[in-house]
Amino acid sequence: MAFLRSNRRPARHGGMMRLAAALLATGALTALVATPAHAQENNASLRGRVTVEGTARVEAVEVNTGLRRSAEVGPDGSYNLASLRPGTYRLEITTPTGTRNTDEFTLNVGQNAELDFDFSAAPDQPDAVAEGEGIIVTASRLRTMEGGEIGTTITPRLIEQLPQNNRNFLAFADLAPGVQFVTGANGESRLQGGAQDSRSVNIFIDGIGQKDYVLKSGITGQDSSQGNPFPQSAIGEYRVISSNYKAEFDQVSSVAITAITKSGTNEFHGDGFIDFTNQSLREKTPIEIRNGADKVKTKDIQFGASLGGPIIRDVMHFFVAYEGKRQEVPVEITPGNGRTVESFPAEYRELFGTVNRSFNEDLFFGKLDFSPTSKDLIELSGKYRDETSVGLNSGQQAVSRATDTINEEIRILGRWEHSEESWINDFKIAYEDVSWAPTPRVFENGTILQATNTRASLLELGGSGNYQDKGQKGWTIQDDFTFTGFKGHTIKAGVKAKFVKLNSLQLNNTNAQYFYNTDFNPNGGTFNATIPYRVQFGANTGVADPIVKSDNFQFGIYLQDDWDVTERLTLNLGLRWDYEKTPAFLDFVTPADAVAAVSPANYPNLNGADYDIRDFISTGSGREPFLGAFQPRIGFSYDLDEEGRFQVFGGYGRSYDRNQFDFLQQELTQGAFTTRTFNFITGDPLNTCVAGPTCVAFNPIYLTEEGRQQLLAGTAGGRGGGELRFINNDLKTPYSDQFSLGARGRFDLVQLEAGYSHIESKDGFAYLLGNRRPDGSFFAPNQRPDSPFGFAPPGFGSILIGTNGIETSADSVYLKLTKSYRPSSPWSLDATYTYTEAEENRAFGEVFSLDYASLDDYPVLRSSGVRKHRFVAAGSVDLPIGVTLSSKITLASPPFLKGFVNQATAPFERLVVGTWADSNGDRWGLRQVDLAVTKYLPLKFLTKESQLRLRVDIINLFNDRNFVDFNTDPNDTTSTVGSPSVFGGRSAYGIGGNPTRTIKLSAGFSF
Known part of the structure; x- marks a missing residue:
């Protein structure tokens, strides 16, 4: 048993002092700027x-x-x-x-x-x-009148009443058709829509996008974090739009969420709460049951308070909120690729089992609103987020592989809305400062023990290779205008300018990483953990600064007309255009050593290649920002009856996202602090290379720093031995096309909706392997297919080329039922069933596509990230005894798995094959039923609205085990001692984001 805690604190930020300073600066600017503005999408x-x-x-x-x-x-x-x-x-x-x-x-x-x-x-x-x-x-x-968009509204009652094991307000977004809220086995959560991954999502809080421009999570602060993006007690409500949003929404190609924060009122109201659970309130994990072990000590404490009220009645109000989280969460270290613990030598067996990781989070929010006249509203708000966590996930990483991560975020918003009889102006100015910094827990060699054919990790131990510091900081100026002076028209126009500095420090593989084929031991025996076939380690090149910064400029403009053509027909007609300038990418000059490394004289392998390396070499003047991001957004709704109870709707829209800076910066960082790759000649027939500066006979001295310096000395200077990364000079921007058609019906408090949507995304970014064999081919003719990793330019590592080409499509049919809560009918129900046929030309969420020469070579198969059937229902009912009962149910079909088959005989093809997982639960593909019971105790002797609440949440009521580890090797068709599972079968005991059955106790007081 091991307990991991993170005590490292950030040195860069002054935290709350910087928040206060930024608030003052924003307040001053808001008071000085006298520019008109509009009604945004959050109103x-x-x-x-x-x-x-x-x-x-x-x-x-x-x-x-x-x-x-x-x-x-x-x-x-x-x-x-x-x-x-x-x-x-x-x-x-x-x-x-x-x-x-x-x-x-x-x-x-x-x-x-x-x-x-x-x-x-x-x-x-x-x-x-x-x-x-x-x-x-x-x-x-x-x-x-919902128009042509597909989505749902998450009301304050849903947020307050529904059971959840984490106070993430986004946890109910999956009530919208085509939306998934996914919590991984590591506790990290993400949103996704259609067949696209999380980076295509955007969330707008009080009209300001929370887009993460550097990392993959879609919104800031959520990459590799078990934390929450915002204090839930400060969120009023939000709307989830999964298809056909209007022209106001930018930098999004899948799910758009618009949320509003709470404000103070003319009466003082406050709330405080504490949630608690520990190992005594949960069932054993599958690993604890299998090993016959006692439960590991765990705890999860969440607490917070909020207060709002008047400063000047009807004129000025305030609202403040704080939420904290302290967790000790069990993670399960299991063998990979279907191996058993017993198949490892004795010295490794004690590394498997259940241990704890720690997580601490503090979230602050404050807001002032001021209405000096009946036509003006001024708001000033700020958020501060501070997290420290231990990065250790369930899987194949031993305790020594943990990282300490600091996650800090400051956001400030100043807003002035002015209204007249026929127009409204909404001016916003916002500031953000976000940083994310994982650091290895220990500094020593890393060891990656792998299987023969798949190179899948069986166990990883030693120092982590994850050493980064990334973030974004800058200002947003946004002005929106709404005009209602034309009969039957609501015309909106807006413009946004953003000045944001992106930064990236990536010193990955500061700890050298050694790779071992455990199934090949030249010294005899059945398990090899002494002679590696490869080493990767980071080293300064001395030719550039490893800290990459880019002063990005973003600009967007849109025009939207909601036109009542007749009393029954409404058209939503919109057009937007977006632009982004990324100087770090546009002005980049490919270093001379990299150009020389891939020149015909030094590397003739590219002479007959299927791509032209010159398209990836930048002179600093040949790259241009993408100017084609024109995005029509068209929707309609038609009332079938005079009362508007029945309606047909639909629409089409194009939405551009953006290229993630974390991909683009690698072109620069590989020239500053690069990962050097050296292959060893060991006699391993599956890990061969051509003798040269980066392919040498193994010597035990290469396991030391002295030996690594000897390896470097044998290569060219600068980045010799390191990878070469090039990005297409004509890089495009990812986008999606969306189409929908449906019908709605309203029966008093019950609303029914049925619809179809088609979402097709294109030009997703990927890195391809640019190495070629001497004849220019990727696969050797008439031989077992194998990627040409061993055919790198002399003195260098592999060539990786970044380009566009990842595509997805999702066709969904859905049924949605909503029954609204009313005091006269004190129960509610929201239920959505979605059937999705989703396809992709690359495994879901994967960027590095190193198995074929081109993305065109990848077959289009069912998406591995989208369930075919998905049903989500949530409801609550007030019982006569002052008790509210609520529940949320999630059911889904098993995931689709894909893997590679290399045919060793004619026709010598590399195939991608797929299969459904052998279910990933005890009874269903996926099932989770949560239940909450809340008892309210009035305390009217204090104030009329004072009450104490006692609550019990039962998470995963039926103790379903939704497993996440499956055998993805299609070559595994027969169970063996070392690999007991077959392709598609469960390969380990790790479970997903739902814990074992857990009881959470809560108490709260409000007035």
Whole structure:
């Protein structure tokens, strides 16, 4: 048993001091800038018709803050309130006969609502308004026009009531069709949509994108983290859009999420909570059961508090929130490739089993809002995130492979919204400072023990090769304008400029990594862990700075018209254009030694190659930013009846994402601090190379620093012995085309929806192996297929070339049912079933494509990252005894697995074959049922709304084991002692993001 803790703290940031300074700077800029702006995608809108004799005026009043927005009623009776902060409202309708007030109703984030009033109707007619001062607004009168987009709204009740083992507000996003919220065996969570990976996602909080420009997670802070992107107690609600979003959304090609943060109100409200679980409240893991061991001591404590209220009633309010997390989480170290612990020598067996990793997180959020007039709203908010964690995941890595990771994030937002009768301006200025830095726990040689044919890791021990410090920092200026002065049109236009510095320090393989074919032992015996066939280690080249920085400039502009063509037909017509300049890539000059290494004189292997290396050599002036990111977004909705209860909808849109900087910077870092690769001649028939400076007979001295220096001395200077990375000069930007068609029906509080969507993504980035054999071929003719790793340029490692070409497609049919909660009907249900046929030309999420010469050579097969069937349901009910019962159910079919088969006889092909996993659960492909019971205890002797809540969450109620380790070797068709599983079968006991059945105890107080 081992307990891992991280005590390293960041030295670069002043944390809260820098947050305060940035808040002051943003506040000053917000006060100084007097520029107009618009209603963004995170707001709601309300429109309709008032039938009355004479003129009329509609004024919306936000009940909790007193914020007011007004609109004149046009000659045709129409009114349009285009930008309303989501919340609880009432309307004041002024007519020649006086002013009437509606009762209260709620507008959700991104909602486009319609509400009509007929003051000429007889009182006994169904659509008549009430006589006297009041107007009753029932759910059937308030209609929502969702247009052509596919998605769902996650309400405050869902966030508050549904069970979860982690306070990640995104955990309920998978209620939207085609969306997956995936929690890995290591506790890290990610979003994905269609057949695309997480880097294509974007989340907009209060209208500002949280895109990660450097790392793969899609949003900042979520790469290799068990943490949460935002304090859940500070999120009001959010909308998930999986297809056909409007032109406001940028830098996204799959799932877009728009969320709003909470604000203070005219009354003081506060909340505090603590969640707790430990090993006594969970069942044993499969490894603990198999080994007959006691449960490893674990703990998970989450706690926090929030407070909001008035500073000046109806004018200024505040809201603050804090959430903390302290975890000791078990991870399971298991043999890879289906091997058993007993197949390893005795000295390695004690490295397997269950150990703990630690994780600490602190999240802070604060917000001020100020309404100096009825036409102005000024907001200032800030977030600070601080994490320290031990990077050790379930799998084949021993405890010594752990890394200490610092994850820190500061975000500041200043906003000024100004509204007039027919237009609204929304100006935003934002600042961000994000850093992510993993460092090896120990500094010593790393050992990778592998299987013969697949090179799959059986066990990794020694020092980690992961040593990085990456992030982004800069300013965003965004201005949006909404105009409602044209009858039947809501016209939005916006522009965004972003000045962001991207940085990357990558000293990977500071700890030398040695690779062993355990099945080949030249000294005899059945297990080789003494003679490696390869070593990789990092070394300074002395020709460049290993710290790569790029002062990026991003620019985006859009125009959107929501046009009511008739009373039944609405068109959403939009066009946006985006631009990004990445100087580190555009101005890069390929170093002379790299150019010489691949020249015909030094490396004639490329003379007959199927690509031209000159397309990948940059002179510093031949690369241009991509200018073709024009993105039409078209949607429609048509009411089949006058009441708008039944509707057909659909649309088409193109959405450009961006190329991840972590891919682009490798071209530079390989010339500064490069990984040197040396192959050893050991007699291993499956790991051969041509004798030369980087292919030498093995000598035990090469296991030492002295020996590694001898290896370097035998190669050319600079980056000699290191990899060469080149990127296509004509690099394109990844994008997706989206098409949808569906129908909706509303039956009082129940809404049904059925639809079809097609999402096709293209131009994804990948690295290919650029090595070629002496005749220019990738595979040797009439021989068993083998990638030409051993045919690198003399004195250098392999050539990797970066280019576009990864493609995916997803065709989905879905059914969605929503039953809204009301006090008169105190239960809710959200359920979505999605059937998806998804394909890809590269294994899901993989960037390094080193098995074929070209991406065109990869066969298009079913996606390994998308389940064919997926059903997600969540609901809650208030019981008469002051108890709320809630549950979430997730069911899915098994994953699709793919692997390579190298035919050793004619026709000597390398094939990619696939199979369904042999289920990944005890009973289903995937099943997880969570349950929560909450008891509310009123404390009215304190205040009218004070209450204590006691809650029990049961995560994974039926103790389903959703395994994640499968045999992906198609050559494994017969179980053996060393490899007991076959292709598609479970190969180890690691389970996914759902823990074993776990009880979480919670207590909270609110007032």
